[in-house]
Amino acid sequence: MGLITGVIAFFYHLPQIYKWLFKPYYILSILMSAAFLILRKCPGLCENLNTEREDGNPCDFDWREVEILMFLSAIVMMKNRRAITIEQHAGNLFMFSKVANVILFFRQDIRLGIFYFALCIAFVMTCKPPLYMGPEYIKYFSEKTIDEELNHDTRVTWIVEFYANWSPECQSFAPVFADLSLKYNCTGLRFGKIDVGRYGEVAQRYKVSTSPLAKQLPSLVLFQSGREVMRRPMVDNKCRAVSWTFSEENIIREFNLNELFEASKKIKKGRGEKGEDNPLLPEEGSKEPQPEPDTPAESKKDQ
Template sequence: VTVEQHIGNIFMFSKVANAILFFRLDIRMGLLYLTLCIVFLMTCKPPLYMGPEYIKYFSDKTIDEELDRDKRVTWIVEFFANWSSECQSFAPIFADLSLKYNCSGLQFGKVDVGRYTDVSTRYKVSTSPLTKQLPTLILFQGGTETMRRPQIDKKGRAVSWTFSEENVIREFNLNELYQKAKKQSKPREEGPEEPPGTQAAAGHPAEETKKDK
């Protein structure tokens, strides 16, 4: 758990405690405080990441097609929702990873499961307001899922996992995947240089020379 998550939890519990105190003092004050908190959450959302990245954004119609297009390509896909603060915190980390590791054989993608709910159903990513599955990172090799974080236990609950750059690199073996993808990438074939040929004379015909006797 990161320091930012600890601070966020402290603020959340303090708001809940304040709401309980206001309701015990005066129900009208409690309702007013609760209304102000809701308005604040709806109007003061953290800004979305707008920095550089090498990420392809999928829709519900393109994700399956893109994953199956070339089975030689390994994909790391983030399933996210814009309303999730955890997803917003992870966005610059995922973008930075894409800048470092993206190549023709290892590519990064994102799909908004808050918008495309059928994608969340197909890939079994919960979008409940209380879910611990956002964001979810899934590794696809040969068009098939080979691993995901966070993992889901037998009871269907997400196993706690910290979405840091170091954890993603280690758990998904990004250095190894990158080197393997670079080796498998075929270099561009360049045609052999054509030797410079003699250009045919154009225009005037060759002049006949006369030998002096």
């Protein structure tokens, strides 16, 4: 029964899988991750490779190459234990596969190693992971608008993500945060994002380190009445982020989103009785994002 369910789920999501695979970033990443495997197994090419096998067959892996590939599998499995999205799983696989390919190519021929390493550098500089462009109800702040929006209405609770476009963790977290905004956004509970990689002064003002070593990206901060109430991940005395998994379940539990959402409905009802409720705002839990009334915000294309 479990096998049948898995097959049905695979065919149900097949259009999404095709759409995901046909993006240039993923196609090139798959080819580069499997480069040594293709070279070692491709007839006409493998005959020119060196080998340490006793039988002298250049089209099969020798014991050292098998050892490197097994070590790669173990590292990917350990790293993917904390991955929460398919993009994170794929990102870990691509990154460590390229590292293994560099080692394998250098073992084969230093010229091949240098060539492949140069390709990896060129790929990183020119081909970026695709940004999430799906439905969401998130306001993108700028350096000039974040303080104004957070203090505009003291009854509104804001959950703000501090992120940077260059961070793979932030890119992987984007679909999760967007899904939360679709489920919980309403008049009294709003979701926002600010690119601290672009606005360094905002990062300093809200004490979010953009250093990769600090591991504070992404950071989720809950604001009530314009003041910070809590943030995840927490930061220790050495300004290092305490390890925390950015899963949807953890965020709902830690930030008490269900309770905040229920409280926000009461705020909406109170405003409606006074005739102040804005008809352009979405209903609680609305699945479709709606335009915000007279509130300029940055789009994703500006990031």
